[in-house]
Structures are given as structure tokens and as C-alpha cells.
Amino acid sequence: MCKQLINFLMLTALILFMCAGTATAVDFEANTPAVTRLKQNMQQRHSQLAPFYDSGAVGLTRDGLVALRDANAVPLSSRQSVNSLVTAENQDRNALYREIALANNHPEWEEDIRLTFAQRWTASARSGWWYQQGNGSWQKK
């Protein structure tokens, strides 16, 4: 009885340990068809968004999205297109964070992924682009 119990415990522990081992050994996953599709979308959109980053009309928010921070910097003719670009970009960014979390079988990581991306977008931004600081204020890089 006791031997059986210990054997069972050991087996369970071993399986758990092995599972955990493989889980930690696997790198942070972000190569799914959904992620690739979102990346391509965003890549294509970036050439349209870049001038607005340059002018300061659009900035990088602290929650890993983009926002129209200075509508006056956008010519009237392209205000509508800027709004739709920002909306589409944010949809893709939200989906990207969610998809990466799902790719890692940890949907609860979405917010951590979002915050990581927020920091990295800002760090990778070109000088002259605007980003939102932790307290919500805008800062020019």
C-alpha cells in the first residue's frame, strides 16, 4: 500500500517535473500563422503611419497602442485616413498581443506582453517620435 503510494507519487512528480521542464525549455513562442498575418498587415501599414509619427500627429501609447495625439498636425484632407489607420493599427496590435499569449498557452500573459511591447516600441522608436510616459504625459524622443 505504502510502496504503491510512493510509486504513484514519484511517477506523478516525475511527469509533472518533465512537463514543467519541457514547458520552460520551449522558447517564448510567437510564430503562428495569425501572428505572421498581423505582422504583415502592420508592416504594410507602417509606411502610411510613419509620416504621422514623424510629424508628431500620432504617438505610441503606454499600453502598446498608437493614438492621434495632435490632430492639428494632420492636414484636413488626411484626418479621416489617419483615424482609420490608427483604428486598424490598434486592432492589429491588440490581436497581436492576444495571439502571442495564446501561442504560449497563457492567455493571462496578454497584459504582460502588451506592456513589454509598449516599452520596446518606445525603445525602438526613431528620435522625434512621440511616446506616452508611465504617467500618461507625452514625450518627444
Place this chain on the structure above:
Amino acid sequence: MVTRLFTDMTKNDFLPAGLMAAGLLLAGCVTINIYFPAAAAEKVADKIIEEVWQAGKGGEENGKSGRNINDKTDGKTDSKTDKTDKTKP
């Protein structure tokens, strides 16, 4: 009951095995409760950002080439003015 179990274990040398099992179980439980791998996520984020903004770098280059074109046109206008200057006398 407990002493009997204990004597059984010592008799059969199961105590080390039991301890090992408990240790493994604990390690398994601790490891399975994985925290967010921030460093790995940062690397992945950097890679994705690089890919997404690569087009932007192209745009940057275009912008630069645009500036170059402007410079060239400036140069042309300069040369034109030079020419006009030359034609003037």
C-alpha cells in the same frame, strides 16, 4: 498507523524515495507555475518590431532620398542660378 507506516518505510528504505518524491513533486509544482518570461518576451517583441518597422526604415530611406532629391534639385537650381549668373555677364 503513522508509526507503522514509518517503520514500514524505514524497513524498506522508502524514506529517501519518499523524500525524493516529495521534493520532485514540489519542484514540479513550483516549475509548472511559470512566471512571465520577460526577457524572452522582450527579445520576441524586438524581433517583431524590427520586422514591422522595417518598411518604415525603407520609408526613412525614401525620406532621406527625398531629401537628397531636394538637395539635388537645390543643386540644380544652384547650377541654374550659376548658369544664369554665367549667362548674365
